Structures are given as structure tokens and as C-alpha cells.
Amino acid sequence: MVNDNWLKLKDLEYRNQQLYCGDQSLTELAQTYGTPLYVVNEDLIRKRYRTIHNIFSNRYSKVRIHYAVKSNSNLSVLRILEEEGAYVDAVSSGEVFLTKKSGFTSDRIMQTGNNWTDEEMQYALDNNIMINLDAISHIHRLKKLCGNSNQQLPILSFRINPEFGDGHHDHCITAGKTIKFGIFEPQVIEAFKIAKECGFTQFGAHMHIGSGILNITSFKKALDKYFQIIRSVVEELDITFEFLDFGGGIGIPYRDSENPLSIEKYADLLISKLQYECETMNLGTPYLAIEPGRYISSEASILLSQVNTIKNNGFRHFIGIDAGFNTLIRPVLYGSYHEIVSLLKTESDESIIADVVGQLCESGDVLGKDRKFSHLEERDYLAILDAGAYGFSMSSTYNSRPRSAEVLISRGHANILIRERESFDDLLLHQIIPDRLKIAGGVENHD
Numbered sequence: 001m002v003n004d005n006w007l008k009l010k011d012l013e014y015r016n017q018q019l020y021c022g023d024q025s026l027t028e029l030a031q032t033y034g035t036p037l038y039v040v041n042e043d044l045i046r047k048r049y050r051t052i053h054n055i056f057s058n059r060y061s062k063v064r065i066h067y068a069v070k071s072n073s074n075l076s077v078l079r080i081l082e083e084e085g086a087y088v089d090a091v092s093s094g095e096v097f098l099t100k101k102s103g104f105t106s107d108r109i110m111q112t113g114n115n116w117t118d119e120e121m122q123y124a125l126d127n128n129i130m131i132n133l134d135a136i137s138h139i140h141r142l143k144k145l146c147g148n149s150n151q152q153l154p155i156l157s158f159r160i161n162p163e164f165g166d167g168h169h170d171h172c173i174t175a176g177k178t179i180k181f182g183i184f185e186p187q188v189i190e191a192f193k194i195a196k197e198c199g200f201t202q203f204g205a206h207m208h209i210g211s212g213i214l215n216i217t218s219f220k221k222a223l224d225k226y227f228q229i230i231r232s233v234v235e236e237l238d239i240t241f242e243f244l245d246f247g248g249g250i251g252i253p254y255r256d257s258e259n260p261l262s263i264e265k266y267a268d269l270l271i272s273k274l275q276y277e278c279e280t281m282n283l284g285t286p287y288l289a290i291e292p293g294r295y296i297s298s299e300a301s302i303l304l305s306q307v308n309t310i311k312n313n314g315f316r317h318f319i320g321i322d323a324g325f326n327t328l329i330r331p332v333l334y335g336s337y338h339e340i341v342s343l344l345k346t347e348s349d350e351s352i353i354a355d356v357v358g359q360l361c362e363s364g365d366v367l368g369k370d371r372k373f374s375h376l377e378e379r380d381y382l383a384i385l386d387a388g389a390y391g392f393s394m395s396s397t398y399n400s401r402p403r404s405a406e407v408l409i410s411r412g413h414a415n416i417l418i419r420e421r422e423s424f425d426d427l428l429l430h431q432i433i434p435d436r437l438k439i440a441g442g443v444e445n446h447d
């Protein structure tokens with residue numbers, strides 16, 4: 001019941017009534033690997049990366065696409081993007097660790113921290129990556145750590161809060177006066193001044209205004225403010241920049257009534273502004289950096305789930321599936337909408353309107369409200385679309401349900417499991433039982 005052309009944008013189509021992703025029957029995958037199952041489409045990750053990279057590179061000579069690791073930090077996804085030549089935006093030492101393990105060299109990693117500890121700063125210094133700070137108090141701490149360990153001062157950037165943000169939910173707006181991120185206009189000059197006095201010589205400037213933005217005018221408003229602030233820094237301090245980073249936030253069409261944001265228009269907007277400002281401020285040609293997460297990873301994964309229960313309580317229909325907010329939390333956390341479709345397209349006239357719910361002992365465990373399905377039976381499979389960003393990476397073992405498996409598909413290659421389904425034994429991991437509470441033989445041996 002979802003528009004076929006919209007599905008095509010995501011490399012999905014019904015063939016002989018069966019939903020396919022690329023050349024792969026999804027029912028076959030669900031049967032082979034079990035559910036819930038995240039299916040990652042390698043071709044689409046590469047396609048999204050290449051699209052955005054080419055559009056920007058065709059318009060500007062020095063472009064860096066920093067993939068936002070937190071959207072999907074699976075090692076195979078990172079390997080694919082490393083092969084493509086991507087840079088990364090890491091938000092924790094753990095993400096720096098994963099990207100290094102995935103072959104990203106230091107010069108392609110930037111960490112945008114928030115509430116850094118000294119240990120995290122030291123880890124960033126030890127790994128020789130670019131550092132993006134968002135508190136003035138951290139400059140001296142960073143400088144001191146460099147001094148202590150006799151390390152070279154890193155390329156230093158500040159996250160500017162342009163006082164204007166946007167996003168698909170309040171929690172995803174990351175700029176504005178009441179938001180914890182970034183440094184405000186009056187303090188930005190001070191930050192760069194202190195940094196210069198501390199001996200830092202290579203600089204970047206950064207902003208990230210929110211997530212899930214489909215409206216170009218939001219980017220435009222923030223961009224104007226960002227450059228107004230940079231202008232005052234340049235006039236005051238005679239500084240040049242290695243890079244200017246405009247953050248992520250590009251939304252994707254989660255509903256079949258929505259259209260993608262035009263990357264061409266977004267690039268035109270950013271680059272014409274960048275070129276004008278660099279020329280009039282004599283900034284030369286800094287790297288242009290953007291940090292898409294969702295745009296690259298979201299549409300490239302779907303979550304397959306099996307129907308356990310179809311229930312009509314007299315007031316409402318419920319479709320109970322084997323995925324819940326333990327598997328995909330976005331609908332519950334942000335009220336996000338994900339299209340949910342049956343893997344089998346039936347031409348039946350009968351249809352039901354139902355809430356799609358998970359297995360958790362939580363009445364809020366609803367993945368889709370008032371969804372329309374034609375003929376559906378228990379043990380049928382559903383696909384929850386656009387689950388690649390902030391899907392697995394936000395999943396949990398709540399209710400002691402082991403996390404799901406992930407499988408990678410790609411045209412011309414055999415399907416391959418890229419994350420095993422967790423087991424009950426994994427639920428025991430890292431737990432320590434005091435001797436006085438131990439069962440003879442140990443918990444793990446007790447039947």
C-alpha cells in the first residue's frame with residue numbers, strides 16, 4: 001500500500017508479490033536468519049555516499065564527507081565507508097576506537113565531544129585526530145594534557161551554536177539558546193583567542209543544528225549566522241581555517257508522502273555562501289566538511305520482523321511482532337514514523353487498521369499506530385523501513401531479549417551475517433555474582 005516509486009528510491013520492490021531489496025527476496029532472508037533481523041544494503045550505502053560526495057565535489061575542490069558513526073557503527077558499514085574514502089565524525093572514544101579498527105587513518109577522524117573527560121581528550125590526542133570542542137573551559141585542559149605528554153597540538157575546532165536549530169523532534173534540535181551544545185556568538189571570539197594564545201595554530205569551525213531536516217531554509221538561517229560569527233572572528237583575530245564544517249542533519253523521507261531533500265540545492269546553497277564568504281574574508285580555500293549520518297545509513301537498512309499475534313480486543317486491532325523498542329526505539333523515543341509493510345503483497349479487498357506492537361512489558365511499546373494492512377496472518381513477515389540510522393545502534397536488551405542479528409546484502413555477493421544474534425549467554429556477560437550469593441556449580445551451569 002506504500003507507493004511503488006517511493007519504495008524504488010530505497011532499492012525496494014515487489015516482484016511476484018514478494019518484497020525484494022536489491023536482488024534479494026526478504027522472506028528468504030527472514031527464513032534463513034530468523035527475526036528480528038536488520039538487513040543492510042551495501043549497494044545503497046555506497047550509492048548514498050557517492051551521490052553526496054559527487055554532488056559536492058563537482059561544485060567545490062576540497063570536500064570531506066564525515067560519516068556520523070553514531071547513526072550506525074557496525075564494523076562492516078564502517079569498512080564500506082572507509083573503502084569509499086569517507087571521513088568520520090566520532091562522538092566518543094569508543095567510536096574513535098571502532099573507526100581505527102575499521103582502518104580509518106587519524107587524519108580522517110574528527111571527534112566532536114560533549115562534556116569531555118580528560119581521559120577522552122587524552123585518547124583523542126594519543127590517536128592524533130582532529131578535535132572539536134564545545135566549551136571554553138576545555139581549551140586549557142587540552143593544552144595542559146598536550147604539555148604533560150609532550151604531544152603536538154591537534155587541529156582544533158569549535159562547535160559554534162548559531163542560536164537557530166531545527167529537527168524532526170525537540171530532542172533532535174541541537175542548536176538554540178536552551179540547548180547544551182556549542183558556543184554562542186560572544187564567546188566564540190574568546191574561544192579562538194584563548195586557543196591562539198595557547199599556541200594552537202590550525203583551526204576549524206563547526207556547527208550541527210539538528211537532525212532529520214527536510215527544509216533547506218532551516219540550513220540557510222543557521223548558515224547566515226555561522227558566517228556572521230566567523231566574520232567577526234576573522235576580523236578580530238586574523239585567523240584562517242583548515243576546514244569549515246556544517247554538520248549533518250539531512251533528513252530522509254520516512255513517509256511515502258514525503259520527498260527527499262534536494263542535495264543539489266543544499267550543495268548550491270552551502271557552496272555559493274562558502275565561496276562568497278571565503279573570497280570576501282580572504283580565507284583561501286578551506287576544506288568544506290559535512291557530517292551526514294542518517295542520509296547515508298538510514299534507508300540502507302530494513303528491520304524484518306515476524307507477526308506473532310493478531311488480536312482484536314473489541315475496540316482495536318493489534319499486530320504483535322517480535323521486534324519492539326528494544327530493537328528500534330525511535331518511534332517511542334521521538335514519536336518517529338517508519339513505514340511498515342508486509343513482505344507479501346496481497347490483492348485482498350479486506351483490510352484492517354491496527355497498531356503494530358512489540359513484545360515488551362510496556363504499553364508504550366508501539367512501533368506504528370493506525371497502520372493499514374490487507375490480508376495478514378500470524379507468522380507472516382513485516383518490514384520496518386528506513387531503520388539503518390539510530391536503529392541497531394540504539395537497541396538494547398531490555399526485558400532480557402538478546403539483540404538481533406544483522407545481515408549484509410549486495411548485488412553480486414553472497415549474503416553474509418555481519419553480526420550474530422545475541423544469545424542468552426550474552427545476557428550473563430560482565431555480571432559478577434558475589435561469592436555469598438553463588439549457587440553451587442555456578443549460575444551458568446544451573447538448569
Ligand SMILES: *Cc1c(COP(=O)(O)O)cnc(C)c1O
Nearest residue numbers: 068208211248249291292293294
Ligand atoms: C549526530 C550528529 C551528526 C549526524 O546527524 P544526522 O542527522 O544523522 O545527519 C553530525 N554531526 C554531529 C556533531 C552529530 O552529533
